[in-house]
Amino acid sequence: MRQTSLRAHNLALVLRLVAASPTPISRARIAGASGLTRATVSTIVDELIAGGLVDFADESRTGVGRPSVGVTLAGTRPAGLGMEVNVDYLATCVIDLAGQVRHREVVLSDQRGRSPAAAWEALAAPAARALAAAAAQGLVVHSGAVALPGLIEDAVVHVAPNLGWHRVALPARIGDLLVDFGNEANLAAFGELHACELSSFLYVSGEIGIGAGIVVNSELFRGTRGWAGELGHVTVDPAGKPCRCGSRGCLEQYAGEDAIREAASLPDAAELVDRAKAGDEATLASLGRAGLALGVALSSTVNLLDLPAVVLGGHFAPLAEWLCPPIEAELRQRVLTARWSSPLIRPSVLGAEATVIGAARTVTQAIINDPARYLASIRP
Amino acid sequence: MRQTSLRAHNLALVLRLVAASPTPISRARIAGASGLTRATVSTIVDELIAGGLVDFADESRTGVGRPSVGVTLAGTRPAGLGMEVNVDYLATCVIDLAGQVRHREVVLSDQRGRSPAAAWEALAAPAARALAAAAAQGLVVHSGAVALPGLIEDAVVHVAPNLGWHRVALPARIGDLLVDFGNEANLAAFGELHACELSSFLYVSGEIGIGAGIVVNSELFRGTRGWAGELGHVTVDPAGKPCRCGSRGCLEQYAGEDAIREAASLPDAAELVDRAKAGDEATLASLGRAGLALGVALSSTVNLLDLPAVVLGGHFAPLAEWLCPPIEAELRQRVLTARWSSPLIRPSVLGAEATVIGAARTVTQAIINDPARYLASIRP
Numbered sequence: 001m002r003q004t005s006l007r008a009h010n011l012a013l014v015l016r017l018v019a020a021s022p023t024p025i026s027r028a029r030i031a032g033a034s035g036l037t038r039a040t041v042s043t044i045v046d047e048l049i050a051g052g053l054v055d056f057a058d059e060s061r062t063g064v065g066r067p068s069v070g071v072t073l074a075g076t077r078p079a080g081l082g083m084e085v086n087v088d089y090l091a092t093c094v095i096d097l098a099g100q101v102r103h104r105e106v107v108l109s110d111q112r113g114r115s116p117a118a119a120w121e122a123l124a125a126p127a128a129r130a131l132a133a134a135a136a137q138g139l140v141v142h143s144g145a146v147a148l149p150g151l152i153e154d155a156v157v158h159v160a161p162n163l164g165w166h167r168v169a170l171p172a173r174i175g176d177l178l179v180d181f182g183n184e185a186n187l188a189a190f191g192e193l194h195a196c197e198l199s200s201f202l203y204v205s206g207e208i209g210i211g212a213g214i215v216v217n218s219e220l221f222r223g224t225r226g227w228a229g230e231l232g233h234v235t236v237d238p239a240g241k242p243c244r245c246g247s248r249g250c251l252e253q254y255a256g257e258d259a260i261r262e263a264a265s266l267p268d269a270a271e272l273v274d275r276a277k278a279g280d281e282a283t284l285a286s287l288g289r290a291g292l293a294l295g296v297a298l299s300s301t302v303n304l305l306d307l308p309a310v311v312l313g314g315h316f317a318p319l320a321e322w323l324c325p326p327i328e329a330e331l332r333q334r335v336l337t338a339r340w341s342s343p344l345i346r347p348s349v350l351g352a353e354a355t356v357i358g359a360a361r362t363v364t365q366a367i368i369n370d371p372a373r374y375l376a377s378i379r380p
Numbered sequence: 381m382r383q384t385s386l387r388a389h390n391l392a393l394v395l396r397l398v399a400a401s402p403t404p405i406s407r408a409r410i411a412g413a414s415g416l417t418r419a420t421v422s423t424i425v426d427e428l429i430a431g432g433l434v435d436f437a438d439e440s441r442t443g444v445g446r447p448s449v450g451v452t453l454a455g456t457r458p459a460g461l462g463m464e465v466n467v468d469y470l471a472t473c474v475i476d477l478a479g480q481v482r483h484r485e486v487v488l489s490d491q492r493g494r495s496p497a498a499a500w501e502a503l504a505a506p507a508a509r510a511l512a513a514a515a516a517q518g519l520v521v522h523s524g525a526v527a528l529p530g531l532i533e534d535a536v537v538h539v540a541p542n543l544g545w546h547r548v549a550l551p552a553r554i555g556d557l558l559v560d561f562g563n564e565a566n567l568a569a570f571g572e573l574h575a576c577e578l579s580s581f582l583y584v585s586g587e588i589g590i591g592a593g594i595v596v597n598s599e600l601f602r603g604t605r606g607w608a609g610e611l612g613h614v615t616v617d618p619a620g621k622p623c624r625c626g627s628r629g630c631l632e633q634y635a636g637e638d639a640i641r642e643a644a645s646l647p648d649a650a651e652l653v654d655r656a657k658a659g660d661e662a663t664l665a666s667l668g669r670a671g672l673a674l675g676v677a678l679s680s681t682v683n684l685l686d687l688p689a690v691v692l693g694g695h696f697a698p699l700a701e702w703l704c705p706p707i708e709a710e711l712r713q714r715v716l717t718a719r720w721s722s723p724l725i726r727p728s729v730l731g732a733e734a735t736v737i738g739a740a741r742t743v744t745q746a747i748i749n750d751p752a753r754y755l756a757s758i759r760p
Binding site: 151158159161200212214216217221222223224225226227228229230231233234235236237238245246247248250292296297299300301303304305306307308333334335336337339340341 | 531538539541580592594596597601602603604605606607608609610611613614615616617618625626627628630672676677679680681683684685686687688713714715716717719720721
């Protein structure tokens with residue numbers, strides 16, 4: 001038992017060092033950083049190579065002396081499948097252990113009024129295509145993670161207001177694949193955390209609904225039950241427009257995708273960027289109003305959470321040019337610390353794909369966190 | 381070196397078990413829970429007794445068999461001095477290691493327009509009286525902690541809007557006593573955490589200003605720089621009343637002590653409870669408006685932070701009877717999770733003293749966390 005857990009510990013320790021290194025890392029440096037002997041490191045690296053988790057890479061020359069062979073995360077075998085069920089689309093993506101996106105697909109399809117069972121059924125086909133695409137590249141998808149725009153606890157969606165779901169039990173599999181579920185904004189924040197250089201930020205996920213993921217010192221802040229970050233239901237006008245959630249004046253009613261599109265009198269939100277670029281007055285007014293509402297809600301959030309940066313994701317990312325000025329004006333006025341420490345506002349690095357990439361990344365990250373468990377699971 | 385740190389570890393381990401036990405705990409049970417030998421436990425307990433940190437107490441009979449002598453935190457020697465500089469009063473208190481309040485004093489005195497230096501000078505006399513009162517009871521005050529209604533970092537107050545302080549360097553001592561500084565709402569939340577049975581809650585500190593302390597799983601959430609919890613500057617009406625912070629429509633302008641008093645046309649906030657009990661219409665209307673504003677701001681906070689409970693502290697505690705109904709109505713309407721998990725709202729257990737008790741408690745808790753360091757500091 002002790003022997004087993006020591007091996008598990010050492011596998012995880014070595015793999016973590018490989019994953020944290022931006023360039024291939026030599027076994028000698030792994031030994032130095034881990035305190036393990038070079039012989040132990042070599043044995044463990046061999047085991048990780050046999051399991052398809054790491055590879056030898058080009059020699060890493062970082063100083064004087066004899067060049068040595070470096071070890072890097074393998075992009076050749078284990079992979080994760082990310083899926084997203086959102087209000088007006090389904091998305092899938094496959095990422096390998098090295099974090100590269102190896103397959104992606106978005107299916108535009110309105111989920112409002114559809115039953116959860118119909119949504120799983122609709123997801124089965126793109127999921128199967130993703131598995132086939134992974135297999136064609138020699139990848140083996142270990143498991144899947146599905147992002148939902150709702151509050152989830154113990155395999156139950158309590159509520160996903162914009163899907164119209166209430167108390168929905170979640171399946172253990174999509175097709176034949178084992179799947180986990182998570183909140184879309186939290187998963188997007190997780191994806192962004194691994195793609196950008198910030199370690200503390202509020203990730204704002206703009207879709208039909210608006211959610212947020214709170215990252216403090218590289219950790220997701222989930223609240224006591226995992227329901228933190230419901231930015232879309234922060235009140236910006238107590239007597240304002242009614243919201244699907246039953247409240248009034250929620251941020252979503254001013255800055256959600258439908259709200260911006262309707263105020264701009266556009267039939268399709270995809271036209272927003274072009275219309276804004278063309279200087280269409282109704283579009284610019286709608287974006288100004290959305291930016292002001294976002295600025296009010298984000299100021300309250302920064303006052304409560306003390307976060308140094310806000311990342312605009314989802315449909316907010318391509319609209320950042322027009323949203324940032326009114327957001328920044330509100331932050332300057334309303335954030336108590338703005339005078340000496342103004343929060344940075346910027347668009348997401350991953351854009352609309354942050355959620356589905358973040359979902360896939362939870363699968364590969366779980367393998368990196370506990371390689372012994374993964375290796376046991378693939379043993380024939 | 382190893383020997384020294386092992387001793388420090390064992391001292392802390394034993395003292396933590398004693399502190400966590402609601403009744404006196406026997407050395408045999410300490411040995412069982414810590415994995416230390418009974419001989420080691422006896423040596424460590426003797427050392428803790430010599431340092432005045434624990435005492436033997438009445439026999440603890442918790443089962444069949446021979447009764448054994450229990451160990452409990454000592455209330456006889458080390459103590460902490462808590463101090464508070466707030467807008468219209470100064471407060472001090474002494475607590476012993478067992479958590480008992482051994483001295484308390486509140487001096488009503490308006491600090492607005494006073495210089496920080498004048499505030500330290502004004503604090504020196506009640507601090508000296510507290511030290512004398514402690515000495516008269518055989519207690520030795522180890523150090524002090526001062527609560528301020530502002531944003532503090534590295535011994536500088538960036539801003540304390542209601543004191544009118546900006547970029548104030550903090551002194552290392554008040555009189556001859558070494559002191560630390562902290563945000564008043566955070567310290568009040570820390571005090572309340574040790575006095576109530578909740579482990580996750582938002583502590584709302586109502587004074588002239590309004591602050592909050594965020595407690596998640598028995599830990600204070602401080603944000604990235606310790607500035608989290610600025611509930612008083614959450615916007616409840618974007619176009620509302622101007623606030624001292626430079627913004628508009630901040631919660632403070634509707635539910636701060638001055639705001640409630642002025643809207644009730646009272647010269648003194650101390651009359652609020654009596655007027656409300658007497659059914660005075662202007663007072664009830666003002667409390668209703670404050671409750672509504674609190675309900676809006678707290679709903680946004682719960683949506684963002686996923687906290688299961690809100691504790692009303694400071695001047696809100698005695699007003700809870702009138703504030704709770706409108707707060708609860710807003711939470712029911714505005715909190716996304718309220719339909720299946722409604723947040724608990726209740727007044728603070730410690731009331732107006734939470735802040736100064738919490739400040740004093742940081743001193744005694746630091747001793748409990750690192751007894752070896754304390755014992756080294758008192759060695760003659």
